[in-house]
Amino acid sequence: MIKSPPRHARQSRFFVGILTTSIALLALSGCNNVTPSVNNQTIKQPNAAVTSAVQTVVGDYASAGYENRSQGYDWVGVMVRSAGNEQIDIKVRARSDIKKPTCQFDGTASLMGQDKAHGVIFQTKVNDSTAFFQFKDDILTIDSQDKYALNYFCSGGASLVGDYQKLEGDLSLN
Secondary structure (H helix, E strand, C coil): CCCCCCHHHHHHHHHHHHHHHHHHHHHHHHHHHCCCEECCEECCCCCCCCCHHHHHHCEEEECHHHHHHHHCCCCEEEEEEECCCCEEEEEEEECCCCCCCCEEEEEEEEEEEEECCCEEEEEEEECCEEEEEEEECCEEEEEECCHHHHCCCECCCCCCCEEEEECCCCCCCC
């Protein structure tokens, strides 16, 4: 009769096998993180390509009062930057040189879709609602399912809802 090894010996071999397999898999998976080189010269890996939709909308936008800011008009500016392949960072700032700023918002929006009729549309969750950022013909339109959800970021009854014209250069915050 063949005697089987004690139970703890079987468990021990089992755990050694699992441990050995795990170490081998970790070692192999670590190879994917190595920067390739040729003749001891490092090759730069390309970053994930930003979609043309994101490239199209990046820039600074401003409300109608921006062009008359030197006469004291109030205005709101929107700075749109790439945040990845299909996302944008949005910063909304209002005039702050003469008085306390009326609006401020920081968020990240994801590409919802694009077509010729509607332009490029991004969306994000804001105060239990969805905010939409529509870019068409150098105009950014900010809107929401709940019109009051975007009032939270402004004072004096103002709202982020509205149209903003794309600027030729950078937004001047004063």
